Structure formats: structure tokens, C-alpha cells
Amino acid sequence: MADRNFSASHLPGFTQIALLVFALLYLPIAVLVVYSFNAGTTSGLWEGFSFRWYGTAWQNDAVQSATLRSLGIAVSASIIATFCATLAALGTTRRKSFRGQTFIYVMINQPLMVPEIVTAVALLIFFASIKVATGYQGLGYLIAAHSAFCIPFAYLPIRARLEGMDLSLETAAADLYATPWMTFRRVTLPLLAPGIIAGAMLAFVISLDDVVITEFVKSGGQDTLPTYMMGQLRRVMTPEVNAISSVLLALTVLLLTAFFLLTRKND
Amino acid sequence: MSAAEDSRDKASVRSAWLLSAPAIFVLTFAACGPLLIMLVYSFLTKGQYGNVEGVFSLEGWRSILYSEDIFDPGVFVWADAHLTIFWRSVKLSILTTLLTLLIGFPTAWFIATRPPKSRPLWLFLITIPFWTNLLIRTVAIFEVIRNEGVINTVLLWSGLITVPFQITYTDTAVFIGMAYVFLPLMVLPLFAAIDRFDMRLIEAAYDLYASRFAVLRRVILPIVRPGVIAGSILVFVPSLGAVVTPRILGGGKNMMIGNFIELQFGQGRNWPLGAALSMTLLVIVTVALLVYVRAANRETSHG
Amino acid sequence: MKKLLTATALLLATSSLASAEGQLQLFNWGNYTSPELLAKFEAETGIKVTVTDYDSNDAALAKIEAGGHGFDLVVPTHQYVPIYAEKGLIVPLDLSKIPNHANIAPEWMDVAWDPGRTLTIPWQWGTTGIAVDTAVYSGDINTSDVFLNVPPELVGKINIVPEMNDVVNLAVMWAGGEPCSEDTAVLKKARDALLAAKPNWISMDYGATEKMSSGEWKASVNWNGSTMRIRLALPTAAYGYPKEGYPVWMDSVALLKDAQNVEEAYKFLNFIAEPENAGMISAFARYANGIAGSEAFMPEDMKTAPEVVIPEEFKAAGKFIPTCSPKAQEYMTAIWTELQK
Structure with missing residues (x-):
């Protein structure tokens, strides 16, 4: 019977494929980091080891403010998007189908269905008229635009998690006279957490990646890291961009390590 | 269907809309709403240097499928x-x-x-x-x-x-x-x-x-x-x-x-x-x- | 969470103060503005310049036309200047506020797209020609045949810069027409040549500076300043000026109608027409600038560079692409679509 003993964590080949995927995932990243130490002026031709581009990036105000702006927008937009998406997922899953359900579903997924350039031009025209009417040209427009296109990315994982989530625990809680809010906080939310985290991470990453919509919505002095790099792409892309990305990567890894060490202690 | 069940269903639908409201609001403001502009634009005449002119035209839609051969005016090709x-x-x-x-x-x-x-x-x-x-x-x-x-x-x-x-x-x-x-x-x-x-x-x-x-x-x-x-x-x-x-x-x-x-x-x-x-x-x-x-x-x- | 909200609120608040005193908003091509130039300007005038990037003339035009952008100055390519002017997006300059206007080189003073130079101050100008690694191909490079009848040595190794105006007009001039031609016989010849040559091209992409320096491509339809950078990394690279005709272009700075920092903008316009400062602009992006006397302030290697100083025998073939008529534009787009389908 020993060979009939089934372990879900060891489906044949799955571990190998997964590890290979992780390796391939990090291969371009490794190349990117290596080239950040390139002494030459292009990211494609290795001319020796140097910290030159870290120095340039450190002194480049434009790059630094663009990076901070990108992060600020991504944090704000992913919070807003995840909040809206979680509520919408709770509202549209696990209930009798009703008129308008398809409408809500299509509405939420709409940003996925249109190429970015179209949304970008539409938003340019719409927001520009608001900008002219109100005189406000701040980052609010970029945050609103990013929140909107991040919603479907946050919504789908949360919905996938909710669908078929075991109802019995919630019913049990309700039977024990827990208020709906308590049931939600103590039972539903913890069960939903992995979906919410997955959704929030997707939203964050998607916001951080956006070029086209940002390019059209931004006002004066609102370059994000991607639009800054897009401007470089046409002329010369120096390893400076690699250096910034490497620093961001290192920061991410440091933060996550700290996070894990701390939560481990608390356990 | 009993009256109680009916009102419960109604409450469920109302809460569904309420919960979806924030998402719908953000999307209407910054995604779907502005897209209506594009729908309108697809029925207008193209501007000389980009943009559109406020004259109704089906040219945009027609040229998706077939267009006038540029070297052979009057002849329409797939x-x-x-x-x-x-x-x-x-x-x-x-x-x-x-x-x-x-x-x-x-x-x-x-x-x-x-x-x-x-x-x-x-x-x-x-x-x-x-x-x-x-x-x-x-x-x-x-x-x-x-x-x-x-x-x-x-x-x-x-x-x-x-x-x-x-x-x-x-x-x-x-x-x-x-x-x-x-x-x-x-x-x-x-x-x-x-x-x-x-x-x-x-x-x-x-x-x-x-x-x-x-x-x-x-x-x-x-x-x-x-x-x-x-x-x-x-x-x-x-x-x-x-x-x-x-x-x-x-x-x-x-x-x-x-x-x-x-x-x-x-x-x-x-x-x-x-x-x-x-x-x-x-x-x-x-x-x-x-x-x-x-x-x-x-x-x-x-x- | 609370902190985050406060931070967000701050972020929202500060960015709406963009038009405060001592500020200037410049809307320019990416990686085109020398940071040293801006530092010098700030040291001299106390005005802080914020540069925002764009990567295509049409995107920049659409953005400016929509309004509410917050920019003071924009740097369109020459054929876009009449469009901006016709749409009323830029205003004539008050030349009394730009004493350095007189520094503009005579040949750049009375240009077709801006007679008398009342709308724009030169930023940089250049040409679109052909960069070739002569170690791979040693034949004549001063002809569009290099990319339209690709020599065997370069088959599968040549790139085309994806600029519709430049590429289609190169082919049109090669076919014996004038830029922005509406002559269907010429256009047909140009289209057929482009379509026949396409299988021999490796790509239609930007980034020739990196990819030719690294040997990924052996030739490319390319801009002159970029080619000079390639030559500095790869000494066998050379720049060809197609004798059938090649595009010359100039990017110039214009003052926007809804500029909020007008006085600051004039100070900047005057500043960049100073030969020393114009030299700094060129030293950064490696293109010539159109200000007389700026050569003295350019790096040594630019003063004699065959990419920057057009050799006498090729000067005549250089042509400014005018603002094409809508009809000509339609022809170009149709050819371009067929080419990239």
C-alpha cells in the first residue's frame, strides 16, 4: 500500500516545474542587477565593474522623485482598489443571481477589456476638462485612474477565494448569535485574507507597471518611474535605470526579511 | 415564494448593490464613464492633425472592414x-x-x-x-x-x-x-x-x-x-x-x-x-x- | 494606515502648488535635457525647472491640446510648430525679453516653419540617416539602398527606426519624390520598395545606440547624434547621408498659451540662446543646436564629428520635412500600416 500513499504536496513533476519557474523568473532579474554595475553607458554592453550608475542615480533628483511618486501612487491606488474590490466581491458572490449582476461583473472587469491607450486618451480628455474647470492639477487624477484599473486585478483573486468558501463556519457563528459584523470580522475576513493579500499585491504591482495611462493623465512634474524610463527608451537607456531597480529590489527584500523575522518572533 | 423569502431576496439584492457601489463609483469616474467619450469619437470625423472634428461620420467604423484603395480611388478593398x-x-x-x-x-x-x-x-x-x-x-x-x-x-x-x-x-x-x-x-x-x-x-x-x-x-x-x-x-x-x-x-x-x-x-x-x-x-x-x-x-x- | 493617509494628503496638496513663484514647467523629450544646464539656470536665476518627459510629438500635442496640463514650455519638432500655432496653443514671443535672440545662427533665423523666429528658440537639430558598421559592410553607405536594397552582408542585421515620417519620406525621396508627396506613382514605388525590403530587416525599433554598440545590429536607419555615440563605442561605425535625400529636423522651444510662469519662461528662453548654455545642451544629447558661437563650448569630439558637422558634399540632399497635408499623411499611414501588419 505504501506506493498508493498519496501526498498532495508531491504531485509528480510539480515541484520540479515550480522550481524551474522560480529559476527562470529570476534569470532576467539577475541580468538586470549585474548590468547595474556596468561601467559603460549602455545596458547591453558590458565594459567592466563600477558603482558609477548608483552614484548618478543618487544625484539625480528627477529619478528619485519619480520613484517616490510611483511608490506613493501604487500604495494609495492599491489600498483604494483592494477596499472597493473586497466589498464588490462580497456583494457579487455567494448569493442568488439577480438582475444587474452581469452588469456589475462587466463593469468591474471593463478596465481589463480595453487596451490601455484607449482608456488613456479618454481619461486625458475627461480629466483635462476637470483640470481646466477646477484648477486642481494634483496627483489625485493619477491615483483615481490607477485605482480604477487596479480594481479588476484585486477583485478576481478575492472572488476566486470567496466562491465555494465553506459557508458552514459563518452559519455556525450566526447560529451562536454573533452579530453579522462580528461574523464578518472573526470568520469571513480571516478566511478571505489570502485572497485579499493576493489581490492587493496584484493591484500594487499593476499600478507600479503602468506607462500608457500615466503618460496621458500626468500633469507637469508628475513623471513616474515608468514614464521616465519610457522617455529614455527612445534615446539611450543607461544602466542608471538598472541601478534604481536594483535598489528597489534590495529594499523590498530587506523589508520582507524584516517582516518575516518580526512575525516569527511574535508567534 | 413566501413574503418573507421575497423581502429577504430584496434585502440581499440591495446589499449587493451597496457593497458594489464604491467600486462602481471609482470605475464610472475613472474608467467606464470616460470611455463613452470614445464611443462618441468613433462616430466623428477625424481632425486634420489628430483629434476629431464635431461632424458625424461612419468612416471610422467602415474603415475597420474595408477601405478605399489609396492608389485606386473609388475602389474599395477588404x-x-x-x-x-x-x-x-x-x-x-x-x-x-x-x-x-x-x-x-x-x-x-x-x-x-x-x-x-x-x-x-x-x-x-x-x-x-x-x-x-x-x-x-x-x-x-x-x-x-x-x-x-x-x-x-x-x-x-x-x-x-x-x-x-x-x-x-x-x-x-x-x-x-x-x-x-x-x-x-x-x-x-x-x-x-x-x-x-x-x-x-x-x-x-x-x-x-x-x-x-x-x-x-x-x-x-x-x-x-x-x-x-x-x-x-x-x-x-x-x-x-x-x-x-x-x-x-x-x-x-x-x-x-x-x-x-x-x-x-x-x-x-x-x-x-x-x-x-x-x-x-x-x-x-x-x-x-x-x-x-x-x-x-x-x-x-x-x- | 493613518500615517499613510496623511502622507497621501500631503502628496496631493503639495503637487497642486506647481505654479508657485520661481518655478518653471518644461515639457520635453525624455533624456534630452542636460541636468547641469538646469542646475546652472537655477544657480543664476533661482528658478527651479521641473522637466516632464514625453516620447512622441503626437502624444505631446494631444496632451497640450486637451488643456489643464500645467506646462509652460514645450519642445516640438519643426513640422509640429505650425500645427501648434494654427491651433492657437503657442504664442508669439516678446523678443524684447529675449536679448539673446540675436545669437540664433543666420541659417536658423528665417525658417519655413517659423519665419523670423518669432515663435520658437532652437533647442537641437539633427538628421536621419544610416548608421553602418563598416567592418561588416564596406560598400557605399551614402544611399537609401542600404535599407531598401539591403546588401547581402547586412541582410537580417539592419534595423529601421520606427518613425513613420522619417522612414516613409526617405523611401519617397529615394523613389524620386519630394517629402510629403501626393504623387501616387512615386508613393507606389516607395511602398513596393519598403515591402520588398522588410523581410531583410531584423527589426523596427528604437535603441540603436545600445544595440549597435553591442553588435546586436550591424546597421540602422538612425539619428546622427545617436550614431556619434555608437562610433565612440564602436570605432568602425559610420554615418551615411543618403544622396537621394534625407530628413533634417529641428526641435525648438515654444511658449504655451496657458503658461503660468511666463516671466520665468522668458528667462529660460533667453538663457538657452546664450552660446555657452547651448553648448551644454549639445554636450548632453550630442546634437547641434543652432546658436551661433556655441561650437566653442562643445566637447572637442563634437567639433569635427562627421555626424554633427554635415560634410559639404552631402549638404544639398538634406531636406526639412514640411507639415504634410492630411492627404499625404493618409498615404503615409496606409503605407506604414501595410509595412507593419
């Missing part, structure tokens, strides 16, 4: 260039979705079956590369697959090949690049779907069923179906509208639909055609999506 571009986009997007599903499923499974403590770590490992921006990631992929890149260098050095593989500037490069770029969009929803299930149930099921295949089909697939649906949508649709990856990895020789629409709003100066093309794409994708979701749901309920 716009085969548009169809070629459209077909290439659909083909590459389907391939991308299949590839990400093929490698994303084992990866998500692997993460979901790690001990609970290390699971978040693996999840983060899958997203960390995506904290670097899409553009630079795509450029990095280029560095890996180019003729003097890591892969070709290793293959040449090992003697497996004598001439470097020309991967860059082909449809293959676009497809590989999109699969790389969109992989977490597949893995995360899959993970969310797999993770909620008790693995012991599968193990128990395995004891009851005869083969691995039966377990996969009868037990695992129904569980992960919502994740597969979500992941496929998240990969397929953005692939269809991709602009940056085809431009950098494909070398710009062969457009995808996103590039073609971009051309109309840029150097092509034909906004109505661009608007009409995007509306067409929107309708096709919506219909495909609805059919797909309906079919998937029906299968689940027959389960």
Missing part, C-alpha cells in the same frame, strides 16, 4: 491588414494563456502545499520580480534571449548549437515575454483557489478513486476552476491589448492590435478609427468573457 493584425493578437494571447496555465498551475500548487509559515514567503518570491517595472523587466528578458545573451551563450558554449537561436524580434519572443510578464496574474488567483481547500480531502479522495487522473478530474479541477477562470481572464485580456512587450521583444515589425490602435492615436492621426477599433475589441472581449464564464459556471453546477 482591410486584410486589420484582420492579419487581429488574428496575430488573438493567437499570441491564447498561446500565452495556455503557457502560463501550464507552468502556473504546478507553481501555484507547489506554493499552496508549502507549510503555512513559509507560504507567504513563496508568494512574495513570485511577485518580487514584478516589483521591478514592466519596461525594465522586458528589457531584461531581451538581454537574456538575445543572440549574445545568457541562453545562447550557454548553449553555444555547451556545444548543443553552433549558431545562436534568433529568438528576439520574432512572435516567439513576444509570446515568451508576455508569458513571463503575465505569469503572476495566473499564479495568484490559482493559489487563492487551491489554498482554500483542505488537502486532506484530496488525499482521502485519492484513497477512494482509482487513478491520479480521476482525482485530478473529479476532485482537483472543480476546486480550482474559479481560479483557472480568473487567471485566464487576467492573462488573456491584457495580452490582447499588450503594447510594450510586442514593441520591445517583437522589434516592432509586426504589430499587435494594441500597437495598431496606438498608431491611430499617434502618428496615424485617425482617432475615429482608433476609437471604433477599441469599441470592436471591447465588444468581442465582453462577449467572449460572458460565454466563457457562463460555460464554466454551468460545468461547475453540473459538476
